[in-house]
Amino acid sequence: MHFKLICWLLLVVSLVSCEKTLDIPGPAYEKQVVLTGLLQPDSLITISLTYTAPINTTTAFESIDNAQVTLFDDGKPIGTMAYRGAGRYRSDFRPSPGHTYKTVANVPGYGQIDAEDKMPFGLNSRLIIDDKATGNPNGNPDFTVSFQPKEAATAHWIAFYVGRIDWALSSGCPPNVNGVLPPGCTFIDQLHRRQNFILTNSGYVDRFNGTYDSSTGRYIYSGFVRLDPTAVVGRSIEMIFSTYDQLAQVKDKPKGASNIVDLFASGPNFDRYLKSVIKSAMNRITSGDDALNNPFAEVTPVYSNVNGGLGIFGAVNRQRYTY
DSSP states (O other), X not given: OHHHHHHHHHHHHHHXXXXXXXXXXXXXXXXXXXXXXXXXXXXXXXXXXXXXXOTTOOSOOOBOOSOEEEXXXXXXXXXXXXXXXXXXEEOSOOOOTTOEEEEEEEXXXXXXXXXXXXXXXXXXXXXXXXXXXXXXXXXXXXXXXEEOOSSTTOEEEEEEEEEEEEEEEOTTOOOOBTTBOOTTXXXXXXXXXXXXXXXXXXXXXXXXXXXXXXXXXXXXXXXXXXXXXXXXXXXXXXXXXXXXXOXXXXXXXXXXXXXXXXXXXXXXHHHHHHHHHHHHHHTOSBOTTOOBOOTTOOOOOOOOOOBTSEEEEEXXXXXXXXX
């Protein structure tokens, strides 16, 4: 009896919880330089330099206006980049396909950072739109893109943007809460463009961001489709795809609206960066409406090729189709 009583008391004591607030400091904030720049053959090489900011800040990022920036083409210095305001530095050069460009920035009080990427060759591609296709979501057409890759290791991407008319609240109105129209407000049509889903079963596609859609029997990709360089190498490519949220007929587009198909070759560092950004978005813990809907979320770092700092200095060569 005494033994049982002692065991009971020990159990009660063990279940009694004590609460104590612990202040666990995180890693000390370390200010870093952020370098960003996207090279395109039809634009002067331009970069942006800013400082990072603490996660709880509400102010704009601090621009860097006193850096010395040098540009290199295939390892040879070709000039300095002039400051153009708001943290932007611009050269007098446009990148040439097949060349590797490197930017080196010396920031007083911080040190040196640098980054590079290779400008890929352009594409001689063709896009065919078949408005007679059947079996696609919303009666959408089939799109056939064909091209011949010029370099074996180059990654190619496809993006689709659709012009849409959606409603919006008239100017000066507060947010529409729970579907209730605020007094004195009206709904107006608003033209905008957004990225669309792509459906395809092409064997050329890297399926890292694809999900099988049983209703159509095809893989669906949100945002971008990446063509696997190992599958594309040495071949003339012909890829068929369709979309979800798309106007069925070209003649039905709202006035002023346009749909865009982008096909672009990517430098190796920008390719790695873009893929990591998509993976990071896929692994986030919340959805677009901030709902906690991903129990398998995990931290996915975004790739940076900036030595000594953060950011991305990448290169793309794009062919755009507008219809």
